[in-house]
Amino acid sequence: xxxLGKQYQNGEVIVRQGDAGKCMFVIQNGxxxxxxxxxxxxxxxxxxxxxxxxxxxxxxxxxTRTATVRALCPTHVLTIDKKNFLxxxxxxxxxAFRIVQTMSHRIRxxxxxxxxxxxxxxxx
Amino acid sequence: xxxxxxxQQLGERVPKRQQSLPKTLQDGSRxxxxxxxxxxxxxxxxVINMAEAMGLDVAVEMFEPRHFCHRGPAGCNxxxxxxxxxxxxxxxxxxxxLPDDVVQRGIESYTLHMDVGDVEIATPLMEKRIAAVYRGNxxxxxxxxxxxxxxxxxxxxxxxxxxTVVHRLVTDVHREDDHMxxxxxxxxxxxxxxxxxxxxxxSRLMETLESQTQEFQRPGRTKTFICEFLLGRKVxxxxxxxxxxVFLLDIPRLEFAALIPKGDYVTLCLLGDDINDExxxxxxxxxxxxxxxxxxxxxxxxxxxYPRINIKAARPAYGxxxxxxxxxxxxxxxxxxxGAAYRTxxxxxxxxxxxxxxxxxxxxxxxxxxRAINNDxxxxxxxFGFGSLVQKSRFARRGILRMTANEQNQSDRPxxxxxxxxxxxxGSAPYTDVFLRTLHPAYLGSLFWNLLAGNLPAGMIRNGHGxxxxxxxxxx
Numbered sequence: 001x002x003x004l005g006k007q008y009q010n011g012e013v014i015v016r017q018g019d020a021g022k023c024m025f026v027i028q029n030g031x032x033x034x035x036x037x038x039x040x041x042x043x044x045x046x047x048x049x050x051x052x053x054x055x056x057x058x059x060x061x062x063x064t065r066t067a068t069v070r071a072l073c074p075t076h077v078l079t080i081d082k083k084n085f086l087x088x089x090x091x092x093x094x095x096a097f098r099i100v101q102t103m104s105h106r107i108r109x110x111x112x113x114x115x116x117x118x119x120x121x122x123x124x
Numbered sequence: 125x126x127x128x129x130x131x132q133q134l135g136e137r138v139p140k141r142q143q144s145l146p147k148t149l150q151d152g153s154r155x156x157x158x159x160x161x162x163x164x165x166x167x168x169x170x171v172i173n174m175a176e177a178m179g180l181d182v183a184v185e186m187f188e189p190r191h192f193c194h195r196g197p198a199g200c201n202x203x204x205x206x207x208x209x210x211x212x213x214x215x216x217x218x219x220x221x222l223p224d225d226v227v228q229r230g231i232e233s234y235t236l237h238m239d240v241g242d243v244e245i246a247t248p249l250m251e252k253r254i255a256a257v258y259r260g261n262x263x264x265x266x267x268x269x270x271x272x273x274x275x276x277x278x279x280x281x282x283x284x285x286x287x288t289v290v291h292r293l294v295t296d297v298h299r300e301d302d303h304m305x306x307x308x309x310x311x312x313x314x315x316x317x318x319x320x321x322x323x324x325x326x327s328r329l330m331e332t333l334e335s336q337t338q339e340f341q342r343p344g345r346t347k348t349f350i351c352e353f354l355l356g357r358k359v360x361x362x363x364x365x366x367x368x369x370v371f372l373l374d375i376p377r378l379e380f381a382a383l384i385p386k387g388d389y390v391t392l393c394l395l396g397d398d399i400n401d402e403x404x405x406x407x408x409x410x411x412x413x414x415x416x417x418x419x420x421x422x423x424x425x426x427x428x429x430y431p432r433i434n435i436k437a438a439r440p441a442y443g444x445x446x447x448x449x450x451x452x453x454x455x456x457x458x459x460x461x462x463g464a465a466y467r468t469x470x471x472x473x474x475x476x477x478x479x480x481x482x483x484x485x486x487x488x489x490x491x492x493x494x495r496a497i498n499n500d501x502x503x504x505x506x507x508f509g510f511g512s513l514v515q516k517s518r519f520a521r522r523g524i525l526r527m528t529a530n531e532q533n534q535s536d537r538p539x540x541x542x543x544x545x546x547x548x549x550x551g552s553a554p555y556t557d558v559f560l561r562t563l564h565p566a567y568l569g570s571l572f573w574n575l576l577a578g579n580l581p582a583g584m585i586r587n588g589h590g591x592x593x594x595x596x597x598x599x600x
């Protein structure tokens with residue numbers, strides 16, 4: 001029995017906020033956390049596990065990574081090349097469906113959080 | 125006669141009548157998938173997925189006499205068992221992750237063996253993205269394995285989506301009015317709105333279909349050889365490592381040979397023009413092959429088979445309510461057959477869900493992919509033709525060995541030859557892409573220089589580029 005992808009140890013950084021990115025990642029096993037750094041402080045955005053993906057924005061934009069992602073335990077992560085991904089979408093646009101679906105969930109989650117934040121601000 | 129009309133004749137036993145049922149999937153439509161290898165299972169998975177997204181309730185029945193839980197040929201689809209780098213990535217993007225018990229070994233390098241020396245080509249990202257898998261449940265007479273075959277895993281995925289498996293052997297498929305009728309060896313017979321042929325090329329059904337009409341041509345085939353050697357994990361780790369060993373030997377009719385490490389076994393895969401005993405004897409007697417095994421001795425074969433592979437697409441690969449996918453339709457020449465099964469299965473699923481099941485629908489939305497694969501195979505023949513020339517020329521082999529070894533030794537150097545060989549061995553890129561990269565002036569210039577330098581006596585080349593100073597390869 002064997003794992004695919006590259007292994008990262010507990011605490012090891014997989015992508016760093018501000019770095020240029022040309023690929024996305026799919027978690028094969030283990031767990032990672034995405035954290036945003038602002039003014040020297042870290043804010044956890046989300047935890048992710050097997051079959052979740054991250055770093056997908058780099059495939060569509062030429063911007064730098066928006067968050068740091070690091071392993072929370074020994075974790076195998078598979079890299080998806082931009083060339084392979086975009087070539088696949090050119091042949092089969094439905095390949096992007098799962099990514100669009102997940103990005104939609106994340107926007108919904110962020111909208112909920114933003115609404116809650118606004119509500120808390122007004123109450124205070 | 126139009127291509128679309130050709131399969132209309134397929135097995136017609138009842139006079140053709142005006143078709144009344146719509147040639148699109150409706151709620152309650154029934155689909156028969158003949159064969160539950162990767163193409164059949166992936167088609168079933170995707171067609172149910174897409175139909176669900178469109179709010180359609182379709183019934184998918186997969187006809188497969190095997191269970192993929194028997195060891196040896198009875199539970200195996202007879203294939204080398206490599207899931208390519210590009211397919212691993214596409215499946216992961218689809219959300220289909222290959223579990224640890226399906227992946228027998230992650231491949232992270234290729235070792236090229238030639239009479240002039242060996243060189244290891246590392247994966248560009250230093251990451252295991254090629255999966256060595258079993259197509260069945262392990263070699264004949266092997267101990268029960270705590271693993272799952274690739275085919276069984278995909279079949280279970282399709283079943284989880286809602287496909288049902290019918291363990292019957294299909295002996296005939298023909299058209300009756302506006303349905304397709306499927307007949308089995310035990311006299312079971314059912315009508316379907318669509319039949320998907322995914323039997324591969326080693327099935328008698330394709331022969332039956334070809335005999336029923338002169339217009340249908342089953343895929344062109346050639347005989348290959350696959351066998352398993354039991355060496356044990358420790359020996360495999362020490363001698364083969366996570367590397368697939370490929371051979372470029374001057375043996376006529378041998379196009380490709382590879383040793384693939386998997387768990388306790390190593391799989392040998394020989395591809396070429398009708399592999400026979402004489403060719404195998406020359407292969408096993410070559411020192412490059414013997415030196416791969418402990419003590420230079422070829423161990424006994426635990427299991428072997430002579431499967432045929434598709435080297436020419438079926439014509440036509442579709443008809444009204446009928447489509448051929450995977451090896452039964454169009455596949456890549458010699459490489460990435462599972463990847464072609466995925467691509468044809470998904471293209472066929474998209475066609476039937478979003479467009480319809482008529483020959484016109486398949487011609488407009490499925491045939492372009494088959495054509496693209498076939499056109500790329502023509503370029504593949506050119507690429508393998510060059511490979512045959514290299515096989516015959518020691519002069520060329522020395523140059524290629526030197527160029528590859530130098531690229532592997534210097535991390536900052538463009539890996540032009542390594543990339544070409546990597547994509548050729550792994551099947552990760554289209555042959556057209558591989559061929560075009562060999563026309564790059566920098567590639568040609570470097571190859572020309574290395575052909576010269578590699579064939580000059582050691583010591584005549586300065587600045588660390590001499591043959592004697594290469595480090596990550598072994599010269600014979």
